[in-house]
Structures are given as C-alpha cells and as structure tokens.
Amino acid sequence: MSDTPFNAPVRSRRLWDISPPVHRAAPVFPGDTPYQQQWAATLGPGCPVNVATLTLSPHVGAHADAPLHYSPEGAAVGALDLAPYLGPCRVIHAIDCGPLVQPEHLRHAMQSLPPRVLVRTYARMPQDRFDTALPAFAPRTLEGLADLGVLLVGIDSASVDPADSKTLDSHQVLRRRGLRVLENLLLDAVPEGDYELIALPLKLTEADASPVRAVLREL
Structure with missing residues (x-):
C-alpha cells in the first residue's frame, strides 16, 4: 500500500495531441469521402438538444487501418486486439527523408526499441491539402x-x-507480418524520444479502418 497522503499533489504527465483536426476542409485521399456534417436536431422550442449527422471516410484524420483495408480475408477494425494501440512507443524523426523512409533514416534511434514506432517525415504536416x-x-x-x-x-x-501505388507493397508487409498501423498523425510538435501511445480505434464491426484520437503521454 502506498504511504503517499491522499491530499498530496500529483504531477500530471504531459500529453501531446497527435490527431489533426477533422472538419469539412480536412484533406482526404483523392476520391475518398470527406467529412460532412448536418444537424438532425437543433436547440430550439420543443427540442432540448443539438444532434449531428456525420458522413465521412474512416480514413479521415488520424486513423487505424484494419487488415480488411488491404485483404479481402482481413479482419475488420472492430475485431482487432487493442493492445498494440496502447503502450510504450518511440517517435523517430526522418524529416525530409524523401519519398520513402528507408532503414538508414531510422538507424540512429533503433537501440532498445519499444514495440511501437511512429515516424515523423514532415517539418510541417500539410493540413489544408492532400499531398x-x-x-x-x-x-x-x-x-x-x-x-x-x-x-x-x-x-x-x-x-x-x-x-500512386497500385500494388501497396508496404500494406502487404503489414498484412504478412501482422503489424498494426496508424496514418495521418500530427507529429509537428513532438520531440524525438519515447512516450506512451494511446490511440484506440472504434469498435466498428464491419469497417476497414477507424478514426482515432491519438495522444502521446510522457513516461
């Protein structure tokens, strides 16, 4: 049992929100469904609440792809084990590395690697256009x-x-090796180093992906 007094101050651990904002202008993959919102109910006489109706691709903003996204036999996102999306992780900078993150871009930060790796490639992630x-x-x-x-x-x-890839070679590595993946993370303000990742997908039982509210917490 802890001998810390109940009224002792507890230092909260710093959080980094690594989810880009989601709104009508949030960029999506060309041809995908952008975020759209209508009001099914609005506050007024006879109505005590606002209720929104949302239409969006599950790949809008920070999101987790499921194996169903790249394999017809793959699991839907709601069936995935949550453990990979929660726990120690490392942010590695490979800023302006070029079109592909190669092993040499990560080599400086590979010692004692935790089981989750997030890679920052942009000096500033584009949030107003699709790259x-x-x-x-x-x-x-x-x-x-x-x-x-x-x-x-x-x-x-x-x-x-x-x-422009049609073969999705890296997605197929994810499939074969059983890796989970997060895309569209906002890492602009995150120093290279180790953190706790919290980025749980929704329990969407038939979907190929899910939005996440991804955060990093200092260890």
Missing part, C-alpha cells in the same frame, strides 16, 4: 521493424505506400 507526393515506408523498413518485434507503426502522412 500527392506524400512520404511513405519502404517495404524493407517495415520488414526490419517487424524483425525487431515492433507491433505497430505510425506515420504522419496519409499512407504507408506512395499515393
């Missing part, structure tokens, strides 16, 4: 992370594959 030249992961980078026991990878771009 058709988005940075992605080289498949061999994901293979190497999986070999080291990583369970989840994340990136601050809209996809782990180049925007």
Whole structure:
C-alpha cells in the first residue's frame, strides 16, 4: 500500500495531441469521402438538444487501418486486439527523408526499441491539402521493424505506400507480418524520444479502418 497522503499533489504527465483536426476542409485521399456534417436536431422550442449527422471516410484524420483495408480475408477494425494501440512507443524523426523512409533514416534511434514506432517525415504536416507526393515506408523498413518485434507503426502522412501505388507493397508487409498501423498523425510538435501511445480505434464491426484520437503521454 502506498504511504503517499491522499491530499498530496500529483504531477500530471504531459500529453501531446497527435490527431489533426477533422472538419469539412480536412484533406482526404483523392476520391475518398470527406467529412460532412448536418444537424438532425437543433436547440430550439420543443427540442432540448443539438444532434449531428456525420458522413465521412474512416480514413479521415488520424486513423487505424484494419487488415480488411488491404485483404479481402482481413479482419475488420472492430475485431482487432487493442493492445498494440496502447503502450510504450518511440517517435523517430526522418524529416525530409524523401519519398520513402528507408532503414538508414531510422538507424540512429533503433537501440532498445519499444514495440511501437511512429515516424515523423514532415517539418510541417500539410493540413489544408492532400499531398500527392506524400512520404511513405519502404517495404524493407517495415520488414526490419517487424524483425525487431515492433507491433505497430505510425506515420504522419496519409499512407504507408506512395499515393500512386497500385500494388501497396508496404500494406502487404503489414498484412504478412501482422503489424498494426496508424496514418495521418500530427507529429509537428513532438520531440524525438519515447512516450506512451494511446490511440484506440472504434469498435466498428464491419469497417476497414477507424478514426482515432491519438495522444502521446510522457513516461
């Protein structure tokens, strides 16, 4: 039993919100469904509440892809174990690394790697437009992370594959190696280092992805 007095001050651990804002102008993959909102009910005489109706792709904002997104036999996002989305993680900077994050871009931060790795590629993540030249992961980078026991990878771009890819080679590495993934993270203000990740997907039982409110908490 702790001998700390009940009235002793408790220092709260700092949080970094790594979720970009979601609104009508939030960029989406070309052809995907943008965020839209209507009011099903509004405050007024005879109505005590506001109630919104939302239409959106589950890939809007920070989100978790499920295996169903890239495999017809893959699990829907609501069936996934939550453990990979919660726990120690490392933020690694590979800013302006070029079109693909290669193993050498991460090598400086690979010692004693925790099971979750988030990679920052942008000096400033574009939040007002879709980046058709988005940075992605080289498949061999994901293979190497999986070999080291990583369970989840994340990136601050809209996809782990180049925007024009038709083969989705890096997504297929995720499938084969059982890796979980977060995309569209906002890492602009996050120093390189170790944190606790909290980024739980919704229990959407038939969906290929889910929005997340992703945060990092200091250890």
